[in-house]
Amino acid sequence: MIPYGKQYIDQNDIESVVDTLKSDYLTTGPKVKAYEEALAKKLGFKYVVAVSNGTAALHLSSIVLLHQGDKVITTPNSFLSTSNSILYQKAKPIFVDIAKNGLIDLDLVEFELKKQKIKALYLVTFSGLPFDDEKLKYLKEKYNVKILLDNAHYFGKDSGICDIATYSFHPVKHITTFEGGAIGTNDEKIYKKLLRLRNHGMVKDENMYPWEYKMVDLGYNYRLSDVASAMGLSQLKKIDMFLEKRKQIAKMYHEKLTKVTPLYPYNEKSSYHLFVVRYPFKSLDEKAEFFIKMREKEIALQYHYIPINQQPFYIKKGYFKKFEEMEKYYLEAFSLPIYYSLTQKEQEYVVECIEEELC
Numbered sequence: 001m002i003p004y005g006k007q008y009i010d011q012n013d014i015e016s017v018v019d020t021l022k023s024d025y026l027t028t029g030p031k032v033k034a035y036e037e038a039l040a041k042k043l044g045f046k047y048v049v050a051v052s053n054g055t056a057a058l059h060l061s062s063i064v065l066l067h068q069g070d071k072v073i074t075t076p077n078s079f080l081s082t083s084n085s086i087l088y089q090k091a092k093p094i095f096v097d098i099a100k101n102g103l104i105d106l107d108l109v110e111f112e113l114k115k116q117k118i119k120a121l122y123l124v125t126f127s128g129l130p131f132d133d134e135k136l137k138y139l140k141e142k143y144n145v146k147i148l149l150d151n152a153h154y155f156g157k158d159s160g161i162c163d164i165a166t167y168s169f170h171p172v173k174h175i176t177t178f179e180g181g182a183i184g185t186n187d188e189k190i191y192k193k194l195l196r197l198r199n200h201g202m203v204k205d206e207n208m209y210p211w212e213y214k215m216v217d218l219g220y221n222y223r224l225s226d227v228a229s230a231m232g233l234s235q236l237k238k239i240d241m242f243l244e245k246r247k248q249i250a251k252m253y254h255e256k257l258t259k260v261t262p263l264y265p266y267n268e269k270s271s272y273h274l275f276v277v278r279y280p281f282k283s284l285d286e287k288a289e290f291f292i293k294m295r296e297k298e299i300a301l302q303y304h305y306i307p308i309n310q311q312p313f314y315i316k317k318g319y320f321k322k323f324e325e326m327e328k329y330y331l332e333a334f335s336l337p338i339y340y341s342l343t344q345k346e347q348e349y350v351v352e353c354i355e356e357e358l359c
Contacts, residue, residue, distance in 0.1 A: 001295075001298050001300050002298060002299045002342070002350060003300045003302075004172075004274075004300060004337050005172035005273075005274075005338060005339045006172060006339050006341070007171035007172070007176045008339065008341050010238075012237075013234045013235060016231060016234040017227055017230055017231050017234075019230070020227050020230040021227060023226070026225060026226055027223065027225050028225070029226040031229035031230045031233065032050055032224055032225075032226055032229045034229070035177075035224075035230075035232045035233050035236075036050050036182070038236055039167075039182055039184070039232075039236070043156075043157065043158055043165075043167075044158045044160070045158055045185060045186055046185070046186045046188070046191075047186065047187075047188065047191035048182050048183065048184050049182065049194040049195060049198060050180065050181070050182050050224040051180070051182065051183065051223070051224055052179060052180065052181065052221075052222045052224055053168065053170070053179045053180060054081065054152050054166060054168025055085070056181055056220070056222040057166035057182060057183045058081050058084075058085035058148075058150065058166050059085050059088055059222075060183060060197045060198060060220070060222060061085070061148055061164045061166055062085040062088055062089045062091070063088075064164070064190050064193055065120055065163065065164065066086065066089040066091045066119060066120065067089065068089065069090070069092070070120065071092050071116065071117065071118050072086045072092065072093055072094065072118065072119060072121070073093075073094045073104075073109055073112055073113070073118055073120075074086065074094070074095060074096070074104070074122040075096065075098060075103070075122075075123070075124050075308075076095045076097075076098070076308050076309050076310075076323060076326050077104070077124070077126060077305055077308075077326060078126065079152070079305055080311065082122055082124055082308070083095075083122070083308050083309075083314075085122075086122065091119070093122075093319070094112060094116075095308070095309045095321065095323070096109050096112055097323035097326055098323070098325050098326050099325065100263075100325065101264040102126040102127055102264075102329065102333075103123075103124070103126050103129060103131065104123055104124065106131070106135050106136075109121065110143075113145070118143065118145055119145065120145055120146035120147065120148060121146070121148070122150060123147065123148070123149055123150065124149075124150040124153070125149060125150065125151050125153055125154035126153055126274075127270065127272065127273060127274040127275070127304075128153045128155070128246075128270045128271035128272045129154075129264060129269070129270045130154060130156065130269055130270070131149075133159045136161045137161050140161060146164075147163055148162065148163065148164045149162045149164070149165040149166070150165075151166060151167050152166070152167065152170075152273075153173075153273035153274060154273070155167075155173075155175075155239065155243065155273075156269070160186060163185065163187065163190070164184070164190065165183070165184045166182070166183055167181055167182040167184070168180075168181050169181060169182070169232060169235075173273060174242055174243065174246075174271060174273060175235035175239055175242065176231065176232075177224065177228040177229065177231050177232040177235070178228055179228075180232065193217070196216065196217050196219055197219045197222070198222045198223055199219060199222075200215060200220065200221060201216055201219030202214065202215050202219065243271055243272075246272040246273075246338055246339075246340070247272060249275065250266060250272045250338065251266060252344075252347055252351075253277075253336060253351070254266045256348075256351045257354065257355070259279070259354060259355050259358040260277035260278065260279045260354060261277060261279070262275070262276070262277050262278075263276040263277065272338060273338075274304055274335045274338065275335065275338040276304065276333050276336075277333070277336060278333050279332055281331055284330075284331060287331065287334070290357060291334070293357055294353060294354075294357065299349075299350055299353055301336065302335045303330075303333065303334050303335060304335055306330070307326050307327075307330060336354075337350055
C-alpha cells in the first residue's frame, strides 16, 4: 500500500536513539536543550520549547495568549487540535471561510476584525503554504491582534511577525520525534512561561534548598524526552534533503496530472507537507467510490480536513455553519502520496491510476 505520507528513518537515526538509550538520560536531559537550540537556529526564532506533541504545543500557547471569553479567529480547515486549544482556555473560536488555496481567507478575516473585538488569529499554514507576510503584518498592527501560526504543515524560516508558532513532529510530518512538537517565539517572557507550563508549572533557583521546587503556575507534564530529542536532532540534519524531495514530487505531479487540479500553482516557498488536488465530484458518495477504487490499486489517498465546525461536538456547542468555499473544497479535494521515500516508479503509478479512474 502506498500511503499519503510516512516517516523516513535511516541508520543514523537508529544509532542516535540507541546511543541515548545507553546514556544516563532518557527523559529530560541535554538532548532536549540541544534539539531546541538546533530548531531555533533552523527556524529563525530566539527561543524554542520542545513538547510532547503538536497538540500540547497549541495548548500551552493558548494558555499564554488567551483568557476566558476571548474571541479567536481560526479556520474550519484544520485538524481538531487547532480550535480545541482555544476551547481549552474557555475562549471562543470564530470560524472564517477558506480561500481557494486552502488557507483561511485573510480578506474575510479582516471583515470579521472590523465587526468585533478579536484577541488573536490562529492561522494554519495548510499543506505547507506560508501566508502573505505583508498582509499578516498589516492585520496585526491595524487591529492589535496576537498571531499564532499553526505550522504543523510548514517548516521554514519564520518572518518574525507571529507571536507564537507551533510545530508537530508526528511521523507523517517533515521530521519526526515519534510523537513530538515545539513552540517558537521571540518573546523572552512567553518563553520562560512556556518552560514552566511544560513542567508542571514548577521553578527552581539557586536560593532554594537542593531538593526544593516551587509550583507557580498550573502546568502540565508536556515534556519531550531525550530519546525523542536525539531522533529529532538526527532528523533535522536531513531536513533540507527532505524538503527538496517533497518539492521534486510536487513538480512531477504538476507536470503529469491532467484530470485533477492542484490546490495552488507550484510554489517554491511551500514545504509541501501535503499535495492536495481537486476534482469536481458530483457527490461525496462518488468521491468515496473513487477512494475505494484507488485502495484496490494499493494507493491510500487521504482527505484533509473535515470542517471542524461541522463535527458533532461543535454543532452541539452552536458553531455549525456552512461556508461556501469550504463546502466546495470538502467535496472536491483529496491528498496524494508525498513523502521522502516515495519512488519515481510509485509516483508514476499513482498518476497513472488517477488518470485512468478519472478519465
